[in-house]
Amino acid sequence: MADDDGAVGALADANPATPSTPDTVRALIPLFALIFAGLALIAEPAGWWQAVVLLGAVGLFAVWSRWHLPIPILAVGVLTAVIVVQLEPHLEPATFLACLLAISVARWSPVGVVSVGILIAILASPIVIATQRGDGYGWPIWIIALLFTIALAWALRRQQDLAVELDQARDELAQATMREERRQIARDVHDLVGHGLAAMLVQVTSARHVLTRDPRAADEALETAEDVGRQSMQELRRTVALLRQGDESGLDAPLPGLAQLGSLVDAARDRGLDISYHAEGGVDAVDTAIGLTLHRIAQEALANASRHAPKAHTVVTTTVTDDDVVLEVESLGAPQGRSDGAKHFGLQGMRERADIVGGEFRAGPSPTGWTVWCRVPRRASR
DSSP states (O other): HHHHHHHHHHHHTTTTSSSSSHHHHHHHHHHHHHHHHHHHHHOOOOOHHHHHHHHHHHHHHHHHHHHOOOHHHHHHHHHHHHHHHHHSSSSSSHHHHHHHHHHHHHHHHHHHHHHHHHHHHHHHHHHHHHHHHOOOOOOHHHHHHHHHHHHHHHHHHHHHHHHHHHHHHHHHHHHHHHHHHHHHHEEEEEHHHHHHHHHHHHHHHHHHHHHTTOOHHHHHHHHHHHHHHHHHHHHHHHHHHTTTOOSSSSSSOOOOOOGGGGHHHHHHHHHTTTEEEEEOOOSSTTHHHHHHHHHHHHHHHHHHHHHOOSEEEEOOOOOEEESSSEEEEEEEOOOOTOOGGGTTTHHHHHEEEEHHHHHHEEEEETTTTEEEEEOOOOSSSO
């Protein structure tokens, strides 16, 4: 508990009571002290020396508020003034200065033995005054008033601490969100560049092999590579546009989603993959984030199919229900022991994408070849 109290005290010192941050309430303490001292001098008969002592206490509050006079010095000076001016049965309203001192200690002093000792001394001051005056000084009422002011100051202090903690938690959450968003963008850039270059290299290699024997086939391969490169560049520009905060460059085209799976399948077929696509259910009610996630998973799965099972028949199936969306990419006749590319963000990247939106992911050998299966909720969790 001592460590916790010390942390709370340090946090309070880092709050608006520091020189670098203005504190309106602290700045008003000397004004209230002056008002209370004036009321005491007006309400009760007093000599000139008592007025000087009370104004000295007001000056101590001003020095503490402006130049951060140490709390122990402030406490000794103010308590001495409050007790001394009441050596005779006069100036009872001066005890209000003790209330201001209690607020100052409970609100701005670091929590510890010193501050607790000062508060005990403040609570004992009415008893000391009553003992020396010997009249009808209402010390029980003043003790209750002091306890109330201490409780009020603690409540204000706790409220400020909670506000600071909330701001820190909000900043940490914003930073975590930004890091996760950049991580997703990094995956998108990896997918786009990696898949695009892989497809282009396949077509360029094919063109080089048949360039002298079949110029027409070489031209078709190069044309396909050009189309793949152009499509990859467009998607890359859309992804990078997410980083251009406040940029009015016009790069605001939507990212691919579930509705673009047909185009993805067509592009894979143009690259020579034996593939078919079956879709059940409407895609209009599928969230953008869910559609983008499934599009990227399908893109990675088809890239793996092109690399590891180019001769197999690949079947892409999407099923949209009221609650979730299921994507299945099955390579019929694919080698059972082929590499899954996990070391290059392959399966791991797909699994992480599914986890982010609260989905399930499986990939591995099946009785008919190799299957990638993913089920995600139709709407992203808010």
